[in-house]
Amino acid sequence: MNALRKYLDRIKPNFEEGGKYHAFRSVFDGFETFLFVPNTTSKTGTHIHDAIDSKRIMSFVVIALMPALLFGMYNVGYQHFHATGAEGGFWEMFLYGFLAVLPKIIVSYVVGLGIEFVVAQWKKEEIQEGFLVSGILIPMVVPVDCPLWMLAVAVAFSVIFAKEVFGGTGMNIFNPALVTRAFLFFAYPASMSGDAVWVSGESIFGLGKTVDGLTAATPLGIAKTAECPAFSWDMVTGLMPGSIGETSVIAIAVGAVILLWSGVASWKTMLSVFVGGALMGMVFNAWGPDTAIAHMPWYEHLCLGGFCFGAVFMATDPVTSSRTENGKFIYGFLIGAMAIIIRVLNPGYPEGMMLAILLMNIFAPLIDYVVVENNISRRAKRAVSNN
Amino acid sequence: MGKLFSAKNKEVFSAPISMNNPVTVQVLGICSALAVTSKLEPAIVMGLSVTIITAFSNVVISLIRKTIPNRIRIIVQLVVVAALVTIVSEFLKAFAYDVSVQLSVYVGLIITNCILMGRLEAFAMANGPWESCLDGIGNGLGYAKILVIVAFIRELLGSGTLLGYNILNYDAVKEAGYVNNGLMLMPPMALIIVACIIWYQRAKHKELQEND
Numbered sequence: 001m002n003a004l005r006k007y008l009d010r011i012k013p014n015f016e017e018g019g020k021y022h023a024f025r026s027v028f029d030g031f032e033t034f035l036f037v038p039n040t041t042s043k044t045g046t047h048i049h050d051a052i053d054s055k056r057i058m059s060f061v062v063i064a065l066m067p068a069l070l071f072g073m074y075n076v077g078y079q080h081f082h083a084t085g086a087e088g089g090f091w092e093m094f095l096y097g098f099l100a101v102l103p104k105i106i107v108s109y110v111v112g113l114g115i116e117f118v119v120a121q122w123k124k125e126e127i128q129e130g131f132l133v134s135g136i137l138i139p140m141v142v143p144v145d146c147p148l149w150m151l152a153v154a155v156a157f158s159v160i161f162a163k164e165v166f167g168g169t170g171m172n173i174f175n176p177a178l179v180t181r182a183f184l185f186f187a188y189p190a191s192m193s194g195d196a197v198w199v200s201g202e203s204i205f206g207l208g209k210t211v212d213g214l215t216a217a218t219p220l221g222i223a224k225t226a227e228c229p230a231f232s233w234d235m236v237t238g239l240m241p242g243s244i245g246e247t248s249v250i251a252i253a254v255g256a257v258i259l260l261w262s263g264v265a266s267w268k269t270m271l272s273v274f275v276g277g278a279l280m281g282m283v284f285n286a287w288g289p290d291t292a293i294a295h296m297p298w299y300e301h302l303c304l305g306g307f308c309f310g311a312v313f314m315a316t317d318p319v320t321s322s323r324t325e326n327g328k329f330i331y332g333f334l335i336g337a338m339a340i341i342i343r344v345l346n347p348g349y350p351e352g353m354m355l356a357i358l359l360m361n362i363f364a365p366l367i368d369y370v371v372v373e374n375n376i377s378r379r380a381k382r383a384v385s386n387n
Numbered sequence: 388m389g390k391l392f393s394a395k396n397k398e399v400f401s402a403p404i405s406m407n408n409p410v411t412v413q414v415l416g417i418c419s420a421l422a423v424t425s426k427l428e429p430a431i432v433m434g435l436s437v438t439i440i441t442a443f444s445n446v447v448i449s450l451i452r453k454t455i456p457n458r459i460r461i462i463v464q465l466v467v468v469a470a471l472v473t474i475v476s477e478f479l480k481a482f483a484y485d486v487s488v489q490l491s492v493y494v495g496l497i498i499t500n501c502i503l504m505g506r507l508e509a510f511a512m513a514n515g516p517w518e519s520c521l522d523g524i525g526n527g528l529g530y531a532k533i534l535v536i537v538a539f540i541r542e543l544l545g546s547g548t549l550l551g552y553n554i555l556n557y558d559a560v561k562e563a564g565y566v567n568n569g570l571m572l573m574p575p576m577a578l579i580i581v582a583c584i585i586w587y588q589r590a591k592h593k594e595l596q597e598n599d
Contacts, residue, residue, distance in 0.1 A: 147564055149564065150566070153568075161579060183570060186569060186570045186573060187568045187569050187570035187571070188566050188568070188569065189569060190566065191566065
């Protein structure tokens with residue numbers, strides 16, 4: 001560690017005003033603060049300091065995402081080997097999935113961080129760390145067959161129009177990872193939904209085997225078009241087709257524990273999303289239309305699709321969710337309820353979590369406003385009655 | 388002739404096309420800019436229709452501006468615009484039926500286009516017929532310019548065609564993995580493209596930026 005610190009201190013003058021690598025100042029600054037907590041403090045005004053800075057918070061989220069990502073890689077391989085009938089053990093499946101997912105992670109980070117670096121340099125600001133998390137979330141919410149160039153276009157769109165135009169990390173109204181997915185979903189529906197995209201039919205470096213026209217529907221897709229699939233433990237462990245990171249309830253639960261333990265995510269939001277989804281599922285079971293997906297039991301609704309992933313990693317995003325404590329309950333509850341409503345009632349989309357969270361992102365400031373105003377008027381009344 | 392094309396009149400004509408554009412600077416007429424720009428052809432026809440209607444209604448209102456009682460001027464303006472819109476609509480149905488079908492209600496809705504009423508109120512009620520005519524054509528063309536830019540981008544990237552002619556939909560392009568962007572055909576993308584034009588224009592001309 002000391003050697004690294006000394007090396008950074010030695011090369012630092014090159015990046016300061018007048019140094020020969022001044023153009024890469026923001027890049028250097030980004031790496032330095034990523035490796036070491038900066039010891040500079042603000043010189044003016046009153047500030048509240050926390051021992052942890054936002055790069056460290058982002059690292060916690062990335063750690064929490066790891067179980068779901070690693071399981072997602074294994075599942076990509078597992079689905080491929082099962083669907084094509086190729087022979088292979090655990091490590092071959094994992095390696096296959098790793099090789100299929102890795103290019104997406106690289107594309108997502110290179111495009112997203114590239115734009116962030118350019119903007120930071122141009123506006124003479126520090127590099128903002130928000131994309132550390134978005135960059136890993138994005139590959140996890142797309143199907144394995146999503147082409148890389150589409151991913152690159154969508155990441156560029158999302159970073160520019162969902163984030164930088166609003167002022168960068170911490171100022172965005174919408175969750176950038178979900179905007180990326182929404183862009184892909186509406187711009188290239190054939191590559192984001194249907195039966196042909198969820199299981200890869202290509203062999204990679206001789207692993208697996210190439211099968212043309214391979215199709216495999218997600219359980220939600222089946223419930224939408226045919227009949228409601230019976231509950232099975234694969235829905236909990238995650239050995240089913242779906243977006244890369246979203247399938248395993250267990251891996252996401254491990255991530256949720258890490259997020260809650262480190263205090264990054266709010267249990268209020270997380271819990272109320274599940275409560276909202278479960279209640280709305282029961283409502284549709286009792287009084288819903290006579291379709292297969294309306295008859296799907298509520299616990300299956302919670303296990304399938306992106307519900308868990310959205311509830312744990314997207315709805316709890318501290319930037320785009322409600323900030324008032326009571327507001328978090330309302331915000332989460334409405335996300336859960338809205339996701340099930342879109343799933344059941346909208347004929348076009350089998351999945352509703354993405355649209356539900358994006359919709360509630362818009363309302364988060366309004367919810368906060370109502371909660372704060374409500375509190376003010378309640379206390380004002382109390383003050384009057386006490387006198 | 389010198390008076391007809393004086394520097395002031397040139398300014399009246401050219402300002403709305405660039406620095407005082409009704410869409411990007413005054414932010415008027417946005418709704419039809421979203422609705423008719425998914426293809427280039429209807430966008431051009433729409434732009435021309437608005438140009439013609441703005442020019443003629445400006446001239447007519449300018450000619451009778453001194454006789455219109457102030458209290459009922461909006462009604463009078465509406466009658467003039469409605470008459471012109473009906474003429475253009477019937478003309479399109481007779482000579483360009485396909486485009487007229489594509490534009491559907493939006494030809495009739497030109498009557499509610501804020502640019503029209505805005506120019507009548509702000510310019511034609513206070514200026515002579517020749518200046519009003521130039522102002523109407525200028526504003527119409529400024530509107531048409533933005534419509535054509537937006538429609539060009541949306542049709543090229545959304546459908547892979549331009550004016551209905553195939554540009555990108557070849558097998559070789561599809562083999563390479565290219566897919567048309569469906570979002571371009573949806574109204575949100577028109578808003579984003581208009582926003583980008585506004586962004587570009589304000590970044591280039593500092594005087595358009597508001598001080599806050």
